[in-house]
Amino acid sequence: xxKPEVPKNEAERLYALRTLKILDSSHEERFDRVTRMAKRxxxxxxxxxxxxxxxxxxxxxTQGLDASETPRDISFCGHAINQxxxxxxxxxxxxxRFFDNPLVTGAPQIRFYAGCPLKLRQGINIGTLCLxxxxxxxxxxxxxxxxxxxxxxxxxxxKSIQLATLDELTMISNRRGFLTLVDHSLKVCRRNKMSISFxxxxxxxxxxxxxxxxxxEGDFVLTTFATIMLDSFRDCDxxxxxxxxxxxxxxxxxxxxxxxxxxxRFSTAIQAENDRLNKPYKIKYSAGVRxxxxxxxxxxxxxxxxADAAMYEHKKGKTR
Numbered sequence: 226x227x228k229p230e231v232p233k234n235e236a237e238r239l240y241a242l243r244t245l246k247i248l249d250s251s252h253e254e255r256f257d258r259v260t261r262m263a264k265r266x267x268x269x270x271x272x273x274x275x276x277x278x279x280x281x282x283x284x285x286x287t288q289g290l291d292a293s294e295t296p297r298d299i300s301f302c303g304h305a306i307n308q309x310x311x312x313x314x315x316x317x318x319x320x321x322r323f324f325d326n327p328l329v330t331g332a333p334q335i336r337f338y339a340g341c342p343l344k345l346r347q348g349i350n351i352g353t354l355c356l357x358x359x360x361x362x363x364x365x366x367x368x369x370x371x372x373x374x375x376x377x378x379x380x381x382x383x384k385s386i387q388l389a390t391l392d393e394l395t396m397i398s399n400r401r402g403f404l405t406l407v408d409h410s411l412k413v414c415r416r417n418k419m420s421i422s423f424x425x426x427x428x429x430x431x432x433x434x435x436x437x438x439x440x441x442e443g444d445f446v447l448t449t450f451a452t453i454m455l456d457s458f459r460d461c462d463x464x465x466x467x468x469x470x471x472x473x474x475x476x477x478x479x480x481x482x483x484x485x486x487x488x489x490r491f492s493t494a495i496q497a498e499n500d501r502l503n504k505p506y507k508i509k510y511s512a513g514v515r516x517x518x519x520x521x522x523x524x525x526x527x528x529x530x531x532a533d534a535a536m537y538e539h540k541k542g543k544t545r
Contacts, residue, residue: 227322229303234348236460239279242351244390244402245383248276248283255382256286263356263375264288267368271333271357274343274379275302282352290333290357299326301357305340306350311369314338316361337362341376345387346396354379392466394444395451403465407475407525410463414477415519421477422484422516425532426450427540428470429509438506446508453498457491473529484514511540 232238242248256274264272271289275282282300284293297303304322305312317323317335328335337360340353354376364372390402398406414421428450435443447470454464454472463475476484499507513535517528 226299226324226326228298229300230307232307232350237455238349238351240455240460241345241349241391241396242276242278244398244406245345245351245386246390246402246405247285247383247386248278250285252286256379257288259354259375259378259382260286260288263354263372266371266375267356267364269337269356269358269362273355273357274352275300275340275355276352277302277306277350285352295328299328301328301335301338302340302353302355305353305355306342309342309344309350311364311372312338312340312342312353313364313369315363318361333357334359336360339364339372341372343376343380343383345383351383392451395448395466397451397455398463398465400465400467403463403467403473403475404525406463406465410461410475410477411525417478418519419478420480420516420518421475421528422479422481422514423528423532424474424476424484424488425513425529425536426472426474427511427536429511429540430506431470434506449498449502450495450508450510453491453494457494458487462487467529473532479516481514481516484516488512488514511536513537513539 260272260274273284273288273290274286276285277297277300280297281294282297282302284290301314301323314320314323315337317326317329317338323329335357337358338355340355342350343352343354344350354372356372390398390405392399411421428446431443431446434446447466450472451466454474458464458474458476461477464472466472476487479487495508495510513532515528515531515535517523521528
């Protein structure tokens with residue numbers, strides 16, 4: 226058996242998946258409707274919407290299978306998310322990647338598999354719409370197109386969830402998504418008695434960039450800033466765009482010293498990007514940090530406001 230490779234952008238993929246809050250959610254008719262159609266149209270024993278998590282594949286919708294998840298290491302879908310097109314295995318018993326896979330040698334006795342990757346955006350595949358049967362099978366061109374069409378229907382449903390929690394321009398969490406993720410992270414920090422830090426960012430002279438170089442250039446600055454945030458902060462940190470040119474990060478297990486180190490790392494990355502881009506302007510920002518103990522009684526909004534106030538103190542002084 227050959228285990229599926231981990232995508233090179235796995236951290237970004239998992240972050241995007243976490244923002245959806247789709248894992249371990251209830252079955253929904255809008256997904257079940259498509260898997261029922263797929264099972265009947267292709268005359269297969271199993272049809273699934275499979276979401277590939279860090280170490281498992283979890284099934285958002287299942288037809289013909291009682292299990293709710295299986296390990297990622299033995300999943301067919303773990304292979305399927307590594308490509309953009311359909312991933313088809315006509316007969317798993319003669320495929321060197323799967324012939325000794327426990328899902329082939331044991332229940333559910335997989336012989337045929339076809340998976341259509343489900344992407345949030347280019348390069349970010351979070352799972353598949355897949356077909357499974359206990360007999361070898363081939364899909365002709367018409368069948369393949371049909372599977373891709375059904376996969377597109379599932380993608381649209383997932384993107385409707387995404388739009389509620391992600392900022393459409395930068396593709397990081399919007400205010401709603403950020404608050405949802407922070408609520409979860411705070412519970413973890415409180416349970417493990419870890420301190421937390423909030424960093425509030427505001428871009429400096431952003432209006433001038435829009436006025437002098439156009440809104441397309443302003444959008445470029447926003448997306449660049451968000452990308453550097455994703456690359457600079459840890460996977461366990463939560464980042465978001467609150468709106469306009471305001472961004473925020475919540476750092477788990479972080480005191481002032483650790484937050485300052487994270488800010489310095491971020492500042493270095495911004496400077497490097499400014500040097501690389503060589504634009505007629507520089508991406509500059511002000512940042513405010515506030516740290517809290519795990520047992521703070523402040524609300525999330527109040528902690529953000531405290532960091533916002535610290536940012537304004539910084540903006541009155543020097544800018545980065």
